[in-house]
Amino acid sequence: MKIWRHFALVGVSVSLLTSAEVLDLGQLDQYKPRIPNAPKVGGNTLWVSGKEGDGFDIELSPDTRAKLQGVFDGCGVADDQCYQDARNVLRSADLQIDAALERRGFAQLLSKTFKKLGNLYLEITAILLAEWKLQAFDNQQLGLFIPQPNADKASALATATAVVISAQGSDIGTVMLTPDPTKLQGSQSPTVTLVTEPSAGFSKGDLAAILDADLAQRIGDLMHLMSTCDDGTKFDADKGGRKKHRATGTYGQAICGAEAVASMAGPGGPFNDLLLLRQDQMAFGFAEGPGEALRAVNVVADFVLAYAPMLSITPEVANQLATYLMALAIDTIVENAPLKGENRIASSLVTTGPTATKTSSPTSSQTGCPDPKTTPLMCGYTEEYHPDCDLKLPSNAAEEPVCASGPYKDCECSAPSDLYFNALKPDQVQFILDVTGAMQKASNNPSHPSPANNPDCQVEKLSDIPSNIFRSDKNTIYGHFCESWVAGNELKMTVDAVGNDRKPKAGLTRRTPPPNPDTWSHYNFDLGFEPTDKGKQCVLNCNDAFSTITQACSNPGSTGNLMTKTGKLDVGCGVFDFNIVGPTVPLAAQDRHCYRPDEFGKHRDVQGGTVSFYSGHACVGTAITTIKRGDPSTNIHFERVDGGVPYQYNIYWKDGCLLDYIPGFDAIYPANPLNVKDPGYTTCQQFLIDNYKQCDNGGVGGSIQVGCLVYEFKAQESST
Incomplete structure (x- = not known):
């Protein structure tokens, strides 16, 4: 006992x-x-x-x-x-x-x-x-x-x-006992956004389920692998097991796939990022009608709600997660479409708006809200200010911000002043600029410059960076950049999450810790100014230009207060621009991946001595020749068949990988991937050999990522 x-x-x-x-x-x-x-x-x-x-x-x-x-x-x-x-x-x-x-x-x-x-x-x-x-x-x-x-x-x-x-x-x-961390593992948090213009398989009015491309592929693979279960079998039996025209799967199979993914979405687990499903995303649910989608999502929602305590999530998040996963399951199982970074949710399937979700927690109108004048709620502030709730931005500048969740959900709250400006849409920003220009012209001052152009923001590609990291009362990304800006001169600078120059000149830049080092330290912010006509005056100075860009390039449409990945603004005398790069990876060895013992089929015994011998061939010249980011021709591939056993070695730059900002590190010597003073003579070989020694899988090998270089050994012949 x-x-x-x-x-x-x-x-x-x-x-x-x-x-x-x-x-x-x-x-x-x-x-x-x-x-x-x-x-x-x-x-x-x-x-x-x-x-x-x-x-x-x-x-x-x-x-x-x-x-x-x-x-x-x-x-x-x-x-x-x-x-x-x-x-x-x-x-x-x-x-x-x-x-x-x-x-x-x-x-x-x-x-x-x-x-x-x-x-x-x-x-x-x-x-x-x-x-x-x-x-x-x-x-x-x-x-x-x-x-x-x-x-x-x-x-x-x-x-x-x-x-x-x-x-x-x-x-x-x-x-x-320590809580399992729920930290973003992929390139971006899952979200949903409205499609406003038809493009690439999307129709106007559709929704786009957006998530990290690698996560999407793994979710799709698992959904197909786990598409049989009791819940799905009963659903198909009750509904006659109908398949949609040209589809390869049933809604019952989609139920099984969605439930399987949800069960693996625990904190720190393989689908951890699903717990970071953005709460400011567009609310949507499956529409009433003769189809099976709504009935199917109700089955999944019942499971996720019952499982919610195991995932440490609220019923509200559980219901949102169930709806999101069912949309992906319909895409890949019912419609037989491979999951990727952007996935179509047909407008005919869904409803949007505050009543779209299946279940909800009590709202503030039911529980009562404090008087915003006598007992104001604090929202949108950092933890050191002890906010009462998370912030939900208004849909337009005439409304007030409210609490996004918790006991004060939908109650009016007081947010940092800069966040009110994030409710402005690009056309509203342009209206303000146009009015300013009209007033300047009315003053009969011909020498005064005309208003700036509308900021150009890549609204279809959002970053994970909140606008209050880019600009707020407490933090400004472009502060140091603007201190160095001179009208008429080109300026390029890569800064960190508090605006520190990643490549500072001695004695000119103060260094302060970033606001959330664990969250934003692996992002770079490329800022620039390109002069276009030195004879023209600048409509806006550097600080005002980036303030305008921040307002226009955050909270575009209905997707929340995140910055777009890129943006620029023509101010007459030149163009200011920004580009958010990341997340990047540190210059360190990551966890080793070991292949399954049966991954490459039957084979004769892999010999450790032979693995070591051929690793030397693979690493020849790696102390004098680099592997370059974006240049596959510099990757290394070597293989031999010895005694009927294939020995294959690969060293390559991980696709899409970006290193933490280190000048000149778009090219790496495989013999010294960690850029240490004395790497020794066998570093390259040892990474390859350890993929054999440290994987208990019958010698078939594995891979390890060191910085952005991947070292792989596997007992498999290449397909080419």
């Missing part, structure tokens, strides 16, 4: 007492797998099944189990670091819910039992850690069983910061 109790941990150098929970796992035999014919799961997967009052069956794929074995082999002792490394393996795995279950009911059971995904990972990791320490860890055993009485105790960990694990009368170790 599992026993929990409170006690205090006293550290030699810590003066405060830390509350901890004790997790006594009891006898480890009770966790032995009980499914004789467990499903064979592949890839990097954690499969879960079970029923209330009984317990939970867990199955790990061979690749996931091998990764855990690798962690434990390197641990030495069962300490917190060992636990965290093992838990990270589970967190990064694809979480698959038994397709034979009614998923909404099972999601409710998971949420009621574990409260959040982190507690499920804790339970599994604690069992595996105990088995390893007590020498009961069987690498060939892919499953385990968690009895219901033991699983029920997970909810007691909701407020714990530390847990002492014990089993079979032995102390296993003390581990720390």
Whole structure:
């Protein structure tokens, strides 16, 4: 029986007492797998099944189990670091819910039992850690069983910061519990925007579901792989299993795909970025009618709402996530269209506006709002000002900002003054400029310049940068640039998130930390001024020009207060412009990717000595020849077949990769990818060899990204 109790941990150098929970796992035999014919799961997967009052069956794929074995082999002792490394393996795995279950009911059971995904990972990791320490860890055993009485105790960990694990009368170790981070992993947060002009397969009035292209491809692959489940089978049976004309899939299969992706969208997991679905996006839902889309999305919404506690999201976000995923599932499964960075949601399928969503939390009109004059709510400010709520910008300058969510949702609030200007649309900005110009002409001052042109903003391509990072009372991207600007002279400068010159001249630029280093430090801002006619006066100075650009190039249409990626403004004497580049990657080695043992089919044994020998051939000349960004001809490819076994080596610049701003680093020597003073003579070879040595997959290899260079070894012949 599992026993929990409170006690205090006293550290030699810590003066405060830390509350901890004790997790006594009891006898480890009770966790032995009980499914004789467990499903064979592949890839990097954690499969879960079970029923209330009984317990939970867990199955790990061979690749996931091998990764855990690798962690434990390197641990030495069962300490917190060992636990965290093992838990990270589970967190990064694809979480698959038994397709034979009614998923909404099972999601409710998971949420009621574990409260959040982190507690499920804790339970599994604690069992595996105990088995390893007590020498009961069987690498060939892919499953385990968690009895219901033991699983029920997970909810007691909701407020714990530390847990002492014990089993079979032995102390296993003390581990720390920290929230799983939900940080953007791809190039942009998922969002939805209205199509105002027909283009490239989109019709006016359609919606565009926008997300990172790599994330879109992975979502599409998983939806097709997991398109069979009990929920979908029942839906198709009830509806006659109709397929749309020329389509390859049913709405039931789309339900299965959407639910599978949602189940893997936990914080820090493979589809983490879906939790960052922009809350300022256009509200939309599926339209009433004879079609199956609305009925299908209701099934998915019921599942995601039941699963919401496991994802640590609100019902409002859960409903929005379900609608977004179902739209993508219809695209790729029902319409058989591959998912990409921009995906069409046909206008005939959806409704937009405040009533579009299926469910909603109580609004401020129901709960009451404070008087905005006597008790104003603060919104849109940074955390140091303790805002009352997140900001929702008005649709036009005549309205007031309101709270976007929480207990004061839709209540009027007070925002920083610069954010009011973000409600202005480009035509409103132009109107102000035109009025100013008319007044100047009326003054009969012929020498006064005419008004500036309308800012040119690439509204179809938004960045992830909020306009208050670009310009606000607390931060101005272009401040240092404008200090250096002289009318008539060309000026180019790349700055960081607070406007510091990335390539400063000694003694001329003050250095201050960026406003949110973890969020915006991996972005570059290219600012420029190109003189066009030195005989003309400038309508606007540098600061006023960029202020105007910021107002026009943020909050275009209905997509929120993010900046476009590029913008420019002709001020008569020249053109001011900006370009947001990022996110960039640091000059460091990232996690290694290992191929599945069966990824390249059957093969003879890969020989370690041969891997090492041919790595030298692949790395010849890498100390004197660079690989260049955007130039595939500089990439390295070498392969040989030895003893019937293919040995293939590739070194290349990751497509689309940009390094953190380092002058001259659009070209890298593979022999010294980290740009250290003394890289040694075998750095290039070692990265390739370690793809063989550090992947427990029968020697078929893997890849690792170092900065923007990818080093790959694989036991496969190339297709060309």
